Amino acid sequence: MYIPNFIIPDLLLLLFPFIVIGSRLFCTDRSKVPWRIANIGFIAIFVLLNFIPLSGGVGRFFITNWHIDDFGVLMREVLMVSAILGIWLAKDYFEHGGDGKPAMHQIAEFIGTVAFATFGGFTVVSACDLLTFFLGLEIATIPMYALAAWNKRDQYGSEAATKYILMGSVATAFELFGFSYLYGFAGSIHFDSIQHAVASGSSPLLWIAVLFLFAGIGFKLTLFPFYTWAPDVYEGAPTPVTAILSVTSKATAIAFLVVLVYGPLSPIKEQVAPFIALLAGTTLFVGNLGALKQSRLRRFMAYSSIAQAGYIMVALLGDAVMGKTAIIYYLFVYAISNYLAFFIFGIIGHHREETFDSLRGLSKQKPTLAIALAVAMFSLAGIPPLAGFFGKFHLFFSGASTGHYGIVAFAVLNNVLALYYYLQLIKSAWIDDTDEHLNPLRMTKRQRNVIVLLTVAVIVLGVLPFLSDNIFAGFTF
Amino acid sequence: MDTLLFNLIWILPLITVLACAPISAQKETLLKTIHATSGTIVLLLVGYLTYRLYTLGVDSAAKESAPLLLHYYMDIPWLHMFNAHYIVGADGLNMFLLFLTAVIVWGGILVSWNIKGNQKVFFALIQLLATSVYGVFMSMDLVLFFVFYEMEALCMYLMIAGYGSGRKDYGGKKLTLTLAFGSSMILATLFGLYFESGIYSFSLVELSKVTLPMDFQMWAFPLMFMGFAVSSSLFPFHFWSPDGHSAAPTAVSMLAAGVMMKMGAYGCLRVAMFLMPEAAKIWLPYVVALLIFNVVLGPFIALRHKDLKYITAYSSISHLGLIFLGLAALTPVGLRGASLQMISHGFLTGLFFATIGMIYERTHTRDITEMGGIMRKLPFLGVGFVIAGFAGLGLPGFSGFIAESNIFIGAFQQDSTLTRIVTVLAILSITTTAVYILQTANRMLHGNMPAKYETLTDATFREKLVVVVLVLCLLLIGVFPGWIADMLDQSIAPMMRW
Numbered sequence: 001m002y003i004p005n006f007i008i009p010d011l012l013l014l015l016f017p018f019i020v021i022g023s024r025l026f027c028t029d030r031s032k033v034p035w036r037i038a039n040i041g042f043i044a045i046f047v048l049l050n051f052i053p054l055s056g057g058v059g060r061f062f063i064t065n066w067h068i069d070d071f072g073v074l075m076r077e078v079l080m081v082s083a084i085l086g087i088w089l090a091k092d093y094f095e096h097g098g099d100g101k102p103a104m105h106q107i108a109e110f111i112g113t114v115a116f117a118t119f120g121g122f123t124v125v126s127a128c129d130l131l132t133f134f135l136g137l138e139i140a141t142i143p144m145y146a147l148a149a150w151n152k153r154d155q156y157g158s159e160a161a162t163k164y165i166l167m168g169s170v171a172t173a174f175e176l177f178g179f180s181y182l183y184g185f186a187g188s189i190h191f192d193s194i195q196h197a198v199a200s201g202s203s204p205l206l207w208i209a210v211l212f213l214f215a216g217i218g219f220k221l222t223l224f225p226f227y228t229w230a231p232d233v234y235e236g237a238p239t240p241v242t243a244i245l246s247v248t249s250k251a252t253a254i255a256f257l258v259v260l261v262y263g264p265l266s267p268i269k270e271q272v273a274p275f276i277a278l279l280a281g282t283t284l285f286v287g288n289l290g291a292l293k294q295s296r297l298r299r300f301m302a303y304s305s306i307a308q309a310g311y312i313m314v315a316l317l318g319d320a321v322m323g324k325t326a327i328i329y330y331l332f333v334y335a336i337s338n339y340l341a342f343f344i345f346g347i348i349g350h351h352r353e354e355t356f357d358s359l360r361g362l363s364k365q366k367p368t369l370a371i372a373l374a375v376a377m378f379s380l381a382g383i384p385p386l387a388g389f390f391g392k393f394h395l396f397f398s399g400a401s402t403g404h405y406g407i408v409a410f411a412v413l414n415n416v417l418a419l420y421y422y423l424q425l426i427k428s429a430w431i432d433d434t435d436e437h438l439n440p441l442r443m444t445k446r447q448r449n450v451i452v453l454l455t456v457a458v459i460v461l462g463v464l465p466f467l468s469d470n471i472f473a474g475f476t477f
Numbered sequence: 478m479d480t481l482l483f484n485l486i487w488i489l490p491l492i493t494v495l496a497c498a499p500i501s502a503q504k505e506t507l508l509k510t511i512h513a514t515s516g517t518i519v520l521l522l523v524g525y526l527t528y529r530l531y532t533l534g535v536d537s538a539a540k541e542s543a544p545l546l547l548h549y550y551m552d553i554p555w556l557h558m559f560n561a562h563y564i565v566g567a568d569g570l571n572m573f574l575l576f577l578t579a580v581i582v583w584g585g586i587l588v589s590w591n592i593k594g595n596q597k598v599f600f601a602l603i604q605l606l607a608t609s610v611y612g613v614f615m616s617m618d619l620v621l622f623f624v625f626y627e628m629e630a631l632c633m634y635l636m637i638a639g640y641g642s643g644r645k646d647y648g649g650k651k652l653t654l655t656l657a658f659g660s661s662m663i664l665a666t667l668f669g670l671y672f673e674s675g676i677y678s679f680s681l682v683e684l685s686k687v688t689l690p691m692d693f694q695m696w697a698f699p700l701m702f703m704g705f706a707v708s709s710s711l712f713p714f715h716f717w718s719p720d721g722h723s724a725a726p727t728a729v730s731m732l733a734a735g736v737m738m739k740m741g742a743y744g745c746l747r748v749a750m751f752l753m754p755e756a757a758k759i760w761l762p763y764v765v766a767l768l769i770f771n772v773v774l775g776p777f778i779a780l781r782h783k784d785l786k787y788i789t790a791y792s793s794i795s796h797l798g799l800i801f802l803g804l805a806a807l808t809p810v811g812l813r814g815a816s817l818q819m820i821s822h823g824f825l826t827g828l829f830f831a832t833i834g835m836i837y838e839r840t841h842t843r844d845i846t847e848m849g850g851i852m853r854k855l856p857f858l859g860v861g862f863v864i865a866g867f868a869g870l871g872l873p874g875f876s877g878f879i880a881e882s883n884i885f886i887g888a889f890q891q892d893s894t895l896t897r898i899v900t901v902l903a904i905l906s907i908t909t910t911a912v913y914i915l916q917t918a919n920r921m922l923h924g925n926m927p928a929k930y931e932t933l934t935d936a937t938f939r940e941k942l943v944v945v946v947l948v949l950c951l952l953l954i955g956v957f958p959g960w961i962a963d964m965l966d967q968s969i970a971p972m973m974r975w
Contacts, residue, residue, distance in 0.1 A: 325558060363595075383631055384624035390556070393620075397559060400668035409665035409700075416657045423634060423650060431638045431646060465556045472558040 006068045009048045009076065010126075013119050016041050017112035024108045034108035035091055038115075042087065046080040049073060065132045070474045071324050072125040075255050078331045079121040082247040085339040087111055088450055089346060090240040096350055110150065114244060117143040121252040125259060130179045130189040133259070137175065140252040141168055141220065147241040148233055160236025167219055167229040175216030181209035182264075191264045199267035210272065213260065214279065221253035222306045223313070224282040231290070234302035239349060242298055243342035246305045247335045254312055258327060262320045276316050277407040284310025285410075288417040297345050297354045300421070301338075304380060307418060308334060311395055314411050318398030321475045326394035329468050333379070333391035333461060340376040340454040344369055347447060351439045356425065361434025366441055368448060370429045372455045379458045381422040382415055387462035394468065479529055482522060483549035484565060486575065487611040487625075489519050490582075490604040502597040509590060512600040516583040519607075523579040527572045531960065535967045542566055542682055544971040547617065552680075559671070561620035561679050569964030570816050574614045574736075574743060577823040580950060581735040582607040584943040585728030588831050591838070592726060594640050606632040606732060613740050619667050619679040619748065623660070626744070629737060630656040633721075633729065641724040648724025652733070655717035659707025663744070666701040669693060670752065684752050685974075691755060698756035702749040702764070709741030709797045712770035719790040723843075727834025730786065734793045735827035739819045742800045746815070746972070750804065754974035761805040765896050768805070771798025773902050776909035780916070785833045785843040788917055789826065792869060795906065796822045802903060803884035806896065807975055809966065811887025814880055816965045821868075821876030821954055828865040828947040832858050835940050836921075839933050845917055850926025854933040859922045861936075861944040866914035868951050871907055876954035879962075881907075 020038045027033045052073050087110075094107045120140025127133035145168065149161030183189055185205045186197035198206065218226040234242045261269060261276075287307030294300040312334075315326040345354060347369065352358035363370035379388030392415070399408045443451075461467050493515040497508055530548050539550030547566030555563045567575065585603060592599055609632065612625030630653045637649035671677060673693040674684055689697075703714070710718040718738070722730045750757045775795030779788045796818065803815025835858050837843050840851065852859040868875035871882075888900040936944065954961055 322558075363598075378631060384627050389624070389627075394558065396664070397668060397671075400672060403672070405665065405669055408668060409662075412661040412665045413658070416654055416661055419657050420650070420654055423653065426635075427638060427646060430635065469557045 006052055007066075009045045009052075010119070010122055012041065012045050012048070013115060013122065016045075017115040020115070021108050021112045024105070029105040032091075032104070034111065035087065038087055038111040039084070042080060042084045046077060046084065049077050049080060065128050066126045067128050068126060071255075071258065071328070072122075074324075074328045074471060074474060075125045075251070075331075076122055078251050078328060078335060079118045079248060081332065082244065082251065082335050082339075083114055083118045085335065085454075086114055086240055086244040086248070089243055089339065089343060090114075092343075092346055092350075092444075092447060093238055093240050106150075110147070110240075113143040113146055114248075117141075117147070117244070117248055117252075121248060121255060124252055125255050127259070128191055130183060130191075130194075133256075134176065134179060137220075137252070137256060138172065140249070141172070144168075144245060144249055147244065148237045150238050150241055154236070156236040157238070158236075160233040163229050164233045167226075171216045171219030171226070173216075174212050174219070178209045178212030178216060181205055181212065185209060194264040195266065198264060202268060202271075206268070210265065210268075210275075214275070217253055217256055218279070221250060221257070221309050221313075222283075222287075223279050223309060224286045227283065227286065227306045230306055231299045231302040234305075235296065235298045239298075239342060239346045242301070243339055246301065246338055246342075247331075250305065250309060250312075251331050251335070254309075254327060254331070257313075257316060258324060261316055262323065266320075273317055273402070273404070276313055277404055280310050280313030280316075281407055281410050282310075283307070283313065284414050286310075288414050288421075291421045292417070294421070295356050297348070297356065297358075300356075300425070301341065301345070304418075304421075305338070307414070308380070311392060311411060314399040314404075314407060315395040317404045317407065318401045321472075322398040322401050325468070325472045325475050326398040328471050329394050330391040332467065333387040333458075336454055336457050336461070337376050337379040337388055340372060340451065340458060341380070343447065343451055343454065344373050344376065347441060347443055351441050356428045357435065358438060359425070359428040360432045360438065362429040362441075364434055366443065368451065369441070369443070372451045373429050374426050375455050375458050377422040377425050379462075381419050383419070385459070385463050387458045387460075390462040390468065479526065480549045480551050483526055483567065483615070484551065486519060486523060486526075486579075487608050487615060489515060489522070490608045490611070494601045494604045497597065497601060500597070502595055505596045508597055508600060509586075512604065513583075513586050515604070516579075516586045516607075520579040520583045523572075523576050526567075527576050530567065530569065530572050531964060538568070539566065542617070544685060545617075545682055546968060546971060547682075548572075550617075555618075556620065559620060559679060560677055562618045563621060564618040564680055564682075565615040565621075566617050567615060568968035569961075570743075570747075570968040571614050573816075573820050573961065573965070574739060574823075575611060577739070577820050578607065578610050578614065578736045580946065581731050581823060581827045582610075584827060584831060584947060585731050587939050587943050588731070588834055589726065589728040590939060592640055592728075599636065599640055602632045602636050603728060603732075606636070610732070610736050610740065614743065617681045619670065619681060619684075622681075622744075622748070623664060623667060626663070626740065627657070627660045629740070630660070633725075633733060633737070636729045637721065637725045640726045641729070642726070643724050644720065645724040648720040648722075652717045652721030655714065656708050659704045659714065659741070662700050662704030662707075666697045666704070669697050673697075681748070681752070688755075689753060694753045694756035695759070698749060698753045699760050699763075701753075702745055702757075702760065705741045705744035705749060706764075706801070707741065709738050709745070709800065710771075710794050711741075711764070711797070711801055712767050715771065715775075715794050718794060719787050722790040722793075722830075723784060723786040727830060727837075730830040730834065731827045734790070734830060735823040738793065738797055739823055742797065742804070742815070742819055745801075746804055746812070751972045751974070758807065758975045761807065762893060762895060764801060765805045765893075765899050768798045768801050769899055769902065771795055772802065772899070773906050776906050776913060780909065780913040783844050783846050785837070785845060785917070785921075786830070788845075788913060789829045789833060792829075792910065792913070793822070793826050795910065796826070796869070799881060799884050799903060802888050802896075802899065806884070806888040806891045808887045808890045809969060809973060810883055810890060812969045812973070813962055813965050814883025814885075814887050816969065817876070817883055817954070817958070817962065818880035820961075821880040821951070824947050824950045824954075825865060825868050825875075825877060828861065828944065828951065829869070831940075831943055831947065832862040832865060835936060836862070840930065845920045847927070848921045848930075849924040850922070851930055851933065852922035853926060854930055855935050857936045857941060857944070861948065863918050863922070864948055864951070866918055868955075870910045870914050874952070874955050876951050876958075879955060879958040883962075
């Protein structure tokens with residue numbers, strides 16, 4: 001059987017959970033070997049992905065169910081970045097013990113679960129028909145349920161996981177319903193045939209399908225009005241899981257929308273656009289409003305990431321090249337900024353309560369952390385010259401390119417609201433007086449290195465054009 | 478060579494920050510010396526480049542920058558997706574604003590010598606702020622411009638909230654969020670400029686060559702003009718300025734009032750009015766109506782305040798109103814007056830806030846009712862404050878007179894009753910200005926001195942240096958306005974498109 005080398009990274013990722021979990025048979029409970037294997041493997045996959053030439057071509061395999069295009073390759077890279085950073089964050093968590101005692105023996109299973117979730121994202125961007133598409137989304141989601149409930153003894157974690165699985169199942173049902181109507185409308189599960197059918201005529205059946213698809217993915221992307229589960233789940237889940245949830249899960253969901261909007265539904269994109277704009281506007285407004293009065297770090301990040309989902313939606317209004325470039329670039333930037341924040345919150349949360357007050361005096365005790373925190377927050381707020389600004393610029397640019405100035409102006413004005421709450425956080429870390437009762441913070445050399453690396457990345461990736469130019473060049477070959 | 482030196486203006490402050498990063502925060506004197514040296518070098522550099530620009534004349538301006546007459550022009554592709562370029566250049570207007578910035582930054586570093594708190598971070602923030610302001614006045618590409626423009630508000634917040642006095646967090650947030658509101662309005666219109674122009678470019682020079690669709694101009698111009706006007710505290714967006722200035726440390730007040738508020742007026746002229754002249758002609762009469770608050774009511778509010786910084790803030794609001802009056806006149810004389818006022822008011826308000834900061838450092842109060850007779854103990858600072866006041870009310874011999882007379886003549890030339898009425902009101906309001914300045918100087922400097930001020934000492938050499946340089950700049954423009962006005966005229970001429 002002919003196996004094109006494009007598919008090697010996918011196969012490797014599929015193999016990896018088994019290798020990592022299997023390696024547990026041969027090492028002790030406290031061994032770091034599984035983590036090291038995963039680390040090398042994930043980085044190797046990321047590097048391999050970079051060797052796939054972006055040529056604008058499409059490769060199809062396995063009875064035309066699986067294809068790899070530019071968007072797929074770039075999306076895979078985003079997901080791998082998230083997975084690598086996720087397991088780096090997880091190492092701190094398991095080494096020090098999130099629920100009181102070290103649990104390094106669990107890391108192999110954890111990595112396996114993350115790998116499966118990532119593979120789900122791979123499947124979503126590679127699917128050529130509704131079945132594979134749905135399968136990918138489920139492969140990406142079900143490991144997330146397990147991850148959210150990782151801390152078995154923590155009642156908040158269990159509550160969060162229960163909430164998540166209930167909401168997620170309803171969302172899955174919505175999607176499946178939408179898929180069935182789409183199939184009923186087009187008479188085929190293949191994207192090409194669906195696109196053909198959509199182009200040749202519309203019917204109420206199609207609109208019901210679209211409505212349900214957006215509702216279903218709205219749950220996963222935390223769009224208004226389906227975002228309510230996010231704050232509880234983000235707060236209840238362990239820190240690395242919250243980070244993975246906010247990046248991998250969101251990236252998968254937005255990839256799902258990109259595939260749909262620029263694929264099968266592209267003939268009716270103009271009609272769907274007001275709907276997308278409405279979802280984007282309400283979501284970012286609600287997310288920003290919700291974040292204003294939060295005092296707990298992870299709840300705050302949940303609302304912040306709801307708002308970010310709204311901003312990403314703005315880019316979907318643009319045409320294929322601009323929209324995809326903007327979304328990929330923004331996801332890279334968002335992943336790095338978000339993980340930077342979670343690395344910092346992980347260190348804080350290990351020693352202190354995860355509230356704004358725990359940040360008091362940070363600039364005096366740990367200047368490195370305080371600077372990194374300021375960079376991460378300003379990047380998420382979209383302040384130049386940090387990467388977050390250029391990311392948002394891409395998103396708004398894409399939205400404006402098709403003349404949707406109204407929603408772009410609304411999103412830009414909302415940024416002022418966002419700036420307020422990010423400033424609150426900066427104020428706690430930089431301005432407020434030190435609180436003597438707080439426990440001292442300790443940072444290992446490795447944590448420090450990672451934080452410095454990510455901080456530099458956030459500063460440099462925006463100003464230096466190589467990342468955005470390469471992504472853009474990939475789509476306009 | 479000159480072009481490379483020109484780029485150094487914004488790079489040098491950044492290099493200084495990086496160079497100081499490894500130095501321990503305990504070595505305060507070393508850090509301050511490095512920053513002061515860097516500030517001086519940039520000042521000399523800008524001074525040299527201004528002189529070069531004067532001697533070169535308009536004939537040697539870069540050909541590719543037409544219709545603008547830019548020197549030190551440089552164009553490097555930057556972000557391909559938006560066709561954004563790194564384009565810098567300067568004509569007379571930019572160069573003088575850069576010179577103003579360099580003087581104020583240099584003065585700001587010197588007056589902050591004894592600031593309390595982490596000095597390493599404070600001086601790094603001043604340099605970052607300087608970078609962003611230099612960048613705004615240098616960049617001729619709108620993306621680059623916006624990046625620098627928005628950077629500055631953040632440094633402001635950290636400096637005000639971290640090192641200010643009074644309601645510092647409130648003042649800082651108010652300032653930063655209002656400015657961010659303004660820049661978000663600008664950002665929204667930038668996208669419109671890019672797509673509606675049909676040439677898909679952010680370059681100011683390229684955009685000025687096309688005529689933008691009228692229906693686009695009609696909504697984009699007010700949005701962009703008001704977005705810029707927010708940072709120049711045009712009514713109704715003036716409310717951030719008194720609270721922000723009064724909470725800020727001396728150097729930040731100087732920079733905010735002296736330079737940052739000019740960035741708004743500069744943006745109004747260079748971006749909004751230059752690119753959308755047709756809409757400017759229609760909308761600017763409404764701006765004149767808004768101005769009545771700034772120029773007429775501003776001085777009256779200043780009259781009622783007891784806090785020195787509030788008085789100066791409202792005085793700035795009224796002076797910036799005059800800049801807008803000059804812009805709205807749409808005549809060469811009016812625009813020349815507006816540009817002169819930007820530069821003149823920068824030095825003037827820098828001097829105001831510098832002397833106020835120095836007095837506050839000694840008396841620990843800014844309430845003029847608690848002060849009295851300090852002229853006896855602080856003659857130098859007292860005279861400095863009085864000179865700033867006289868320049869502010871437009872005494873001939875100082876720059877304020879030249880600028881304001883140009884604005885009034887230019888505005889009166891315009892054939893519109895409203896503008897003429899506002900001009901007359903503005904001229905009358907100088908009387909109010911005189912009242913509050915003389916009243917403040919009188920209460921603060923003369924009369925009975927409270928016993929606690931017996932131990933006050935006058936300005937140190939460092940402080941005297943700052944005051945003297947600022948006064949010299951005011952006098953220089955006031956006594957020899959010709960060559961500056963010529964250079965401003967040359968750079969304004971290509972922008973007269975209505």
